[in-house]
Amino acid sequence: MASFDSSAVHVRRAVRLLPLAAALVLAGCVxxxxxxxxxxxxxxxxxxxxxxxxxxxxxxxxxxxxxxxxxxxxxxxxxxxxxxxxxxxxxxxxxxxxxxxxxxxxxxxxxxxxxxAPQVGASTGVARQAGANTASGGPVPATLATAGLNVSYELDLxxxxxxxxxxxxxxxxxxxxxxxxxxxxxxxxxxxxxxxxxxxxxxxxxxxxxxxxxxxxxxxxxxxxxxxxxxxxxxxxxxxxxxxxxxxxxxxxxxxxxxxxxxxxxxxxxxxxxxxxxxxxxxxxxxxxxxxxxxxxxxxxxxxxxxxxxxxxxxxxxxxxxxxxPAVTLTGNGGFASPELGDLFKWSARSWGIGALLSLPIFDGGQxxxxxxxxxxxxxxxxxxxxxxxxxxxxxxxxxxxxxxxxxxxxxxxxxxxxxxxxxxxxxxxxxxxxxxxxxxxxxxxxxxxxxxxxxxxxxxxxxxxxxxxxxxxxxxxxxxxxxxxxxxxxxxxxxxxxxxxxxx
The missing domain is CATH 1.20.1600.10 (Outer membrane efflux proteins (OEP))
Incomplete structure (x- = not known):
């Protein structure tokens, strides 16, 4: 059972990387x-x-x-x-x-x-939210405070x-x-x-x-x-x-x-x-x-x-x-996120994320x-x-x-x-x-x-x-x-x- 779960994880990761791999293949051809x-x-x-x-x-x-x-x-x-x-x-x-x-x-x-060149920016904010698609996941309103740095870089393939x-x-x-x-x-x-x-x-x-x-x-x-x-x-x-x-x-x-x-x-x-x-x-x-x-x-x-x-x-x-x-953009962010404003800059409130975005217009009306x-x-x-x-x-x-x-x-x-x-x-x-x-x-x-x-x-x-x-x-x-x-x-x-x-x- 454990082996099956590990294989499924690798498959899902491979599927996520398919668009990026396709873009790199195109870059080698063009x-x-x-x-x-x-x-x-x-x-x-x-x-x-x-x-x-x-x-x-x-x-x-x-x-x-x-x-x-x-x-x-x-x-x-x-x-x-x-x-x-x-x-x-x-x-x-x-x-x-x-x-x-x-x-x-x-x-x-x-x-x-x-x-x-890489684009670096700072952001901070406080949001009051509720609902199934929020951080609290319930009907009770919750406060989320964030602060961090955002980095993006477009690969000029x-x-x-x-x-x-x-x-x-x-x-x-x-x-x-x-x-x-x-x-x-x-x-x-x-x-x-x-x-x-x-x-x-x-x-x-x-x-x-x-x-x-x-x-x-x-x-x-x-x-x-x-x-x-x-x-x-x-x-x-x-x-x-x-x-x-x-x-x-x-x-x-x-x-x-x-x-x-x-x-x-x-x-x-x-x-x-x-x-x-x-x-x-x-x-x-x-x-x-x-x-x-x-x-x-x-x-x-x-x-x-x-x-x-x-x-x-x-x-x-x-x-x-x-x-x-296609245009491929690498993104990354790091900072802090906390439901309590006083705990925002505690080490336990740290958060980070990296990502890759591939965009390709399919139909643009001939633009x-x-x-x-x-x-x-x-x-x-x-x-x-x-x-x-x-x-x-x-x-x-x-x-x-x-x-x-x-x-x-x-x-x-x-x-x-x-x-x-x-x-x-x-x-x-x-x-x-x-x-x-x-x-x-x-x-x-x-x-x-x-x-x-x-x-x-x-x-x-x-x-x-x-x-x-x-x-x-x-x-x-x-x-x-x-x-x-x-x-x-x-x-x-x-x-x-x-x-x-x-x-x-």
Whole structure:
């Protein structure tokens, strides 16, 4: 009889452990989904940029989005610009928002990691109860006081928790890259806005110089008209030029106000009362080192963020797949339980318990299937966004390289036009004062000189802004603080990272 009872006990224990054994068998049959580089997004990788025939070929390299960018704006040799960029680094609201989103992503990562650790809690309570299903087992009310610790731990048999943690980690990496991208964007916007403001100020000074010359001509023409040497038509022509030039000067003043206000917002300051100190000299035009274009994707933080988003979406597909399998949670508790509050913490009132809980939804109305389908759709969207970011990166570099190449030739031709127009104005003024040419010819020469000098200013400003645009497209500068950073490349699609291969020696 005793043997029979012992066998029955073992059978009952075996039956209780069957669900856990089944879960462990399933765990051995199903592997945890692993993160892999996303499939090729269909972007044809160019061997070199069309605007730079000497660019090296592309090859595979390690990601370098975290490498230092250097203070690239210092290459313009403008202390006012240096100060503005530093002020924007601390006051720009877009950077503050990006930093807050990064802090949130890191907090979510800590929360996801915490789910993988044992959960410990304390509990205490007092209950008054009666009935067959209570501790007293009878109709007489009884009091039960409890106090203890509860411990639970979920076994991550199918990688659900680890996949969720991986996704949160990749989200944090993407936010860090987006903060880097926002910082570079703000620096570029400050530099371009400042350079445009300086250009408008220089153009305003040029128009004022022309206005002074027109006003001098007007005074001379008025005296000659009063003396009867010229007709009223000549006087009207000069008055027209003076009024038109004054209008252009006011239009440039308006542009200055708009650019100054935009610069104030970029710095996170109030536009009212915001001023920009005068520049000590004209900003220099940085030289582009040879071979830089071949490293376009080396440090592009936006491309890195797009790839991290793809991997995070892939991890969440694994989380959705793991929801089809059982969840096993180990629980334990220990403490005291007593019908008398005064006896609660006596050694005889101690109690403990351990357990294992296996849960598996059987019918959920298609909820898990819908969640997995949604995760796969988000993965497809992230891959499309990644491809678009790569295409944008190539386009931006091609745009700026082409612009700089053409602007260099345009600047040279425009300088020749300025020299010729200035000489033509000098000759026309001399001939007009000697009565050899008409006033109309002098006014035409001055208009031509003003137009060509303003175009030369605009071309130089375009060169400066295109240089800043190229720096932004390359993911940063190439100074000492960024040494070596332009020798590798950014994540592209298909598990590859593009970089420039070293030229053959």
């Amino acid at each position: 592997g945890t989904p692993t993160l892999t580089q996303p499939a090729h997004a269909g972007v044809p990788v160019p061997t070199r940029f069309s605007a730079e025939s000497t660019s090296p070929l592309w090859t595979t390299a390690a990601p370098a989005e975290a490498q230092p960018r250097g203070a690239w704006w210092q290459s313009f040799a403008d202390p006012v610009l240096n100060d503005l960029v530093e002020r924007a680094a601390t006051g720009n609201t877009s950077l503050q928002e990006a930093a807050a989103r990064l802090a949130e992503a890191r907090a979510l990562l800590r929360s996801a990691d915490a789910n993988r 199918f990688g659900r928790l680890s996949q969720a943690s991986d996704a949160a980690r990749l989200d944090a990496q993407a936010r860090a890259a987006l903060l880097q991208s926002a910082r570079l964007m703000v620096q570029a916007d400050v530099a371009q806005t400042y350079l445009q403001l300086r250009a408008v100020q220089a153009e305003r000074a040029l128009v004022q110089e022309s206005l002074d010359a027109y006003q001098g001509t007007l005074r001379l023409t008025q005296r000659r008209y009063q003396a009867g040497d010229v007709a009223e038509l000549d006087l009207a022509r000069v008055q027209t030029e003076v009024a038109a030039t004054e209008s252009e000067a006011l239009a440039l003043e308006r542009q200055q106000v708009l650019l100054r206000n935009a610069l104030a917002v970029l710095l996170g300051e109030v536009a009212t009362g915001f001023t920009v100190p005068p520049a000590p000299a004209e900003a220099a035009l940085p030289a582009i080192p040879a071979g830089v274009p071949g490293t376009v994707l080396a440090r592009r933080p936006d491309v890195s963020a797009a790839q991290a988003a793809v991997l995070a979406a892939q991890a969440r597909v694994g989380v959705a797949q793991a929801a089809w399998f 898990r299937a819908a969640q997995e389908e949604g995760a796969r759709a988000r993965l497809e969207g992230a891959m499309a966004a990644h491809k678009g970011q790569v295409l944008t990166a190539f386009r931006e570099v091609e745009d700026q390289l082409g612009a700089l190449r053409l602007l260099a030739g345009q600047a040279e031709a425009q300088e020749r036009a300025v020299q010729s127009a200035r000489r033509a104005t000098q000759l026309s003024d001399s001939r007009y004062r000697n009565g050899l040419v008409s006033q109309l010819e002098l006014l035409d020469a001055r208009r031509s000189e003003l137009r060509n000098r303003r175009q030369a200013l605009q071309v130089r400003t375009a060169q400066q802004t295109a240089t800043v645009g190229l720096i932004r497209a390359l993911g940063g500068g190439w100074g000492e603080g960024a040494s070596g950073a332009l020798a590798s490349a950014d994540p592209v699609v298909g598990g590859g990272w593009l970089a420039a291969a070293p030229p053959a020696r």
